[in-house]
Amino acid sequence: MSQYFLSFLFLTLCTLTFQSMAEDRNQLIKIGVLAHRGHDEALKRWTLTADYLSQSIQGYDFIIKPKSLKSMKQAVEDNLVEFILTNPGNYVDLEASYGATRIATLKVKQRDRAFTLFSAVIFTRYDNHDINKLQDLRGRSFMAVNPKAFGGFQMAWLELKQVDIDPFEDLSALEFSGFPQDNIVYAVASGKVDAGTVRSDTLERMDSEGSISIKDFKILNRQHNDQFPLIHSTRLYPEWPFAKLKKTDDQLAQKIAVALLTMLPQSEAAIVSRSEGWTIPLDYTPVHEVFKKLKIGPYAEIDKITFEKVIEQYSYYILLVLITLVALALVIIYITRTNHNLNLTQTNLRTEIESRRKAQAELAKHRDTLEQNVIKRTRELADLNKELQDDIFARKAAETSLKKSSNTLQTMHEITSSRHMSFEGKVDSLLRTGCSCFGMGYGALLQIKNNNILILRTVSAENIFTRGTLFDKNKLFSNNLTVDSDPLIIKNASNDEKFKQHFQHLELGIDSYIGIPVIVSGSLFGYLEFGSTHANNMPNSLIEIDMMLLISQWIGGEIQRQQAQENAQKHQADLAHVARLGTMGEMASGLAHELNQPLTAIVNYTRGCVRRLSAKSIENLPSIVEAMELSCSEAERAAEIIRRLRELVNKEMPRREPNDINNIIEVVIKLLQPKIKDKHVSILRELTKNPPKVYVDRIQIEQVLINLMNNAIDAMKDTPILKREIIIQSRYDEEIVQVKVFDRGSGLPNNMRSDVFEPFFSTKNEGMGMGLSISRSIMETHNGSLNAEQRELGGSIFSITLPIGNEDN
Amino acid sequence: MSKHNVYVVDDDQAVRDSLRWLIESVDLNVKTFSNGQELLDNFEETEISCLVLDVRMPGISGLDLQQRLKKMGSKVPVIIVTGHADVPMAIQAMKAGAFDFIEKPYSDQLLLERIQCAIEQDDCFKKQQIINNEINQRIDSLTPRELEVMGLVVSGHSNKSIAKELGVSIKTVEVHRGNLMSKMQAKSLSELVRLVMSSSRTTIKE
DSSP states (O other): HHHHHHHHHHHHHHHHHHHHHHHSSSEEEEEEOOEEEEEHHHHHHHHHHHHHHHHHTTEEEEEEEEEEEHHHHHHTTTTTSSSEOOEEEEEEEHHHHHEEEEEEEEEETTTTTEEEOOOOOEEEEETTTTTTGGGTTTTTTTEEOOOOEEEEEIIHHHHHHHTTTOOTTSEEEEEESSOOTTTHHHHHHTTTSSEEETTTTTHHHHHHSSOOOGGGEEEOOOOOOTTTTTSSSSOOOEEEEEEEEEEEEHHHHHHHHHHHOOOTSSSSHHHHEEEEEEOOOOHHHHHHHHHHHTOOGGGGTTTTOOHHHHHHHHHHHHHHHHHHHHHHHHHHHHHHHHHEEEEEEHHHHHHHHHHHHHHHHHHHHHHHHHHHHHHHHHHHHHHHHHHHHHHHHHHHHHHHHHHHHHHHHHHHHHHOOOSOOOOOHHHHHHHHHHHHHHHEEEEEEEEEEEEEEEEEEEEESSSOOOTTOEGGGGSSHHHHOOOOOOOOEEEGGGGOOHHSSHHHOOOHHHOOEEEEEEETEEEEEEEEEEESSSSSOOOOOOHHHHHHHHHHHHHHHHHHHHHHHHHHHHHHHHHHHHHHHHHHHHHHHHHHHHHHHHHHHHHHHHHHHHHHHHHGGGGHHHHHHHHHHHHHHHHHHHHHHHHHHHHHHHHOOOOOEEEEEEHHHHHHHHHHHHHHHTTTTTEEEEEEOOOOOOOEEHHHHHHHHHHHHHHHHHHTTTTOOGGGGGEEEEEESSSSSEEEEOOSSSSGGGGGGGGSTTTTOSSSSSSSSSEEEEEEEHHHHOOEEEEEEETSSSSSEEEEEBBBSTTTT | OOOOOOEEEEEEEHHHHHHHHHTTTTEEEEEEEEEHHHHHHHHOSSSSEEEEEEEEOOOOHHHHHHHHHHHHHHHEEEEEEEEOOOHHHHHHHHTOSEEEEEEEOHHHHHHHHHHHHHHHHHHHHHHHHHHHHHHHHHHHHHHHHHOOOOHHTTTTTOOHHHHHHSSSSSHHHHHHHHHHHHHTOOOOHEEEHHHHHHSGGGGGGO
């Protein structure tokens, strides 16, 4: 506000200064010019016209004030300019709003002709066969100069509106390029937009400049007019007007009109302004029509005015009248009311005196009854107080129970998530927790075995059950539970008809009982049972029932997980066994040879003995004994080989024990010795000293190493004999033991490195290609890994790792 | 007379030692080696002997060793033993001139009998070689003319036709003939023919 005020003050001061200057010199007349192409361009085009006017009219100096559409309006409103020179659209806006009046119309020079009318062209690319008339523009993209540009958009808008197209709604895109308009022509030519509109003569000008060819464009809604030979698509509108403002001196306006009309076409001012001077002011109603039809500019609110406008205009008077009327009415009502009230008060006072007297008598009477009521009420309150105390006590009990449940839950969580307890240990702890939580003497996990029930685990302060005992199923009350039974709670046997008659009460002396079914894989595995030889007087909240369910669900889930794990292990063991049988087959001939050695030796020794004994050469007795000893140790050697073989083909559940990895390596080398010899491979051991024990199934790890060694040997079948060397290396760190097998074979092409572990992948002619796949699964069940890499200078490296540690790993 | 030698090459010590035990029971001298190279370093060609080789050995295999000995010109009989015999291997061994091919575990009887046979063969061969050497020495002592005359005599020419052939007198032929008969220590024509036939000097045989 203060800003506006200051600027106003400043401008007023300026005006005063100019006026005072004009008294000595010429009066300064400001012409606001629409600078639609920028400030400088406007000055360049019109300064000579201002100079022309200054020369033509004595006593005045004219200057050009370039204005944007917005600042033009402000300048007119604040009377900062005396004349305006603007486009027809802006002019009619100012005419309608501020009473501007045109005094001349510009004769624009185009194609060496003067035009006082102009129009707009709506066009598309010549080869756009989808758009042939204005109606076809619906749903197309369109480009114009600026939403407020008269020739650059609004003219076309009206034409589109006539064919029922709202450019802001019905086009797929409406873009505004700003000046120069040439951009629109280029955008249409390049296909960036489907169609566009520009001021008339733009296409002709660009064509003559050589930047486009008019033939490349199709003109929509083309109009023909003998007086206006330029290409155009809209109706014709008068060119820019020179206009005076409402307050501008009419005589000065006349002088200017004369000066403008007499401006010669060849004058410099005309040439620079790209015109042939000025003509008499044309009729701007077509422009008004455009604005009315489009409901923009001065006609934007045309439909809404009337009542509100009137109210706004006369609001002061209306308000004043209304206030007076209301004030009058209030005064009248007040006076009437007061009169009426005075009368009423008089009557009321009389009645009141009467009633007070009555009330006094009544009060005396009531005082007695009140005393009695107070005593009664006091008694009631005392009762209520006691009730409240009871309530508080009950709440406290509930709170204690909740706290207990929370503690129990905490304990259960600690038990189930313990890393150090076995499953059995966890079950026992849970049973113990259950006992103390539910106030029971014993807890047991029962397993159904056909017609019997097995006491799988039990914890007890009262020796009811012994672990491992088998009961006839009818002797245990839990037998009544089914898969979807809720926890069954019997607080006191004498209150339960069925339990009272049951073996468990009669023979085992159990008075209170809780039974919950244990579900494994959707079927009834057994029961969780708690009980006591005493009646149970502990309240059982819903939380405790949830707790029972929680324990039974955890146990069921854990058993299910164990079963699944056992199945998986068995499956894996089966697979490994099958693979071992395969390996055995491959190794059979080599092993036969291996077995032949001790057999041959035995035969040799014994036959040698027999010969000597038959020859009765008794003097050889000591050496015969020695030979027999040697023969025996050879027999043991044969037995050892057979035992190794047996172990390899044995089908047993994997048995994990602490093993020295170096021992396993030695056994494997022994088993493969025939093949190693046969293929002339040398083995180089790089074994670490005293590696930590690994907790593994020995047979399976042997199988993996046999596999790796076998592969290493096979891989070197094309390697020169002298280079056939396998390095077997063991090493360890804090966490793992690692064995690496290096060969000098053909190596692993990069793209095959991960394939080798796929089942049925093989580079050998014989063999199933299961070896590495099974080996990897064996390593994974041992929480280890099996990896392959290319060896520098040829060959490959296979490595296995195993975690160091105990059973838990 | 000293005991004949049996060379045993096997990489398995138990097999080696037990073979020694077995073979020594038939009064043969046993020399054992754990690999082929060791044998080649210690082998005495001149003694009557036989070889027992295991096919599957590190370094030089039994078959390779047999080939090498053959290339060296040795005629020593070789018995190949193998833990896992297969037909191609047997054929290869026999083609290379193995004396026999025995599969482990073998009966001692068979092995010892084959060893005996091999040694007899070698004994025979060596004796023959000695005789051959003797005959060759006698042949070497003949003058070229005597050698020429002997060739013609052995091929059945009469003194007369020899004289005509060589362009000398019958008397001269008779002198040569008398000399060569005594140098060859042949008492009759038929003995001379037998000596020449058993000689390894092929040049005079036609």
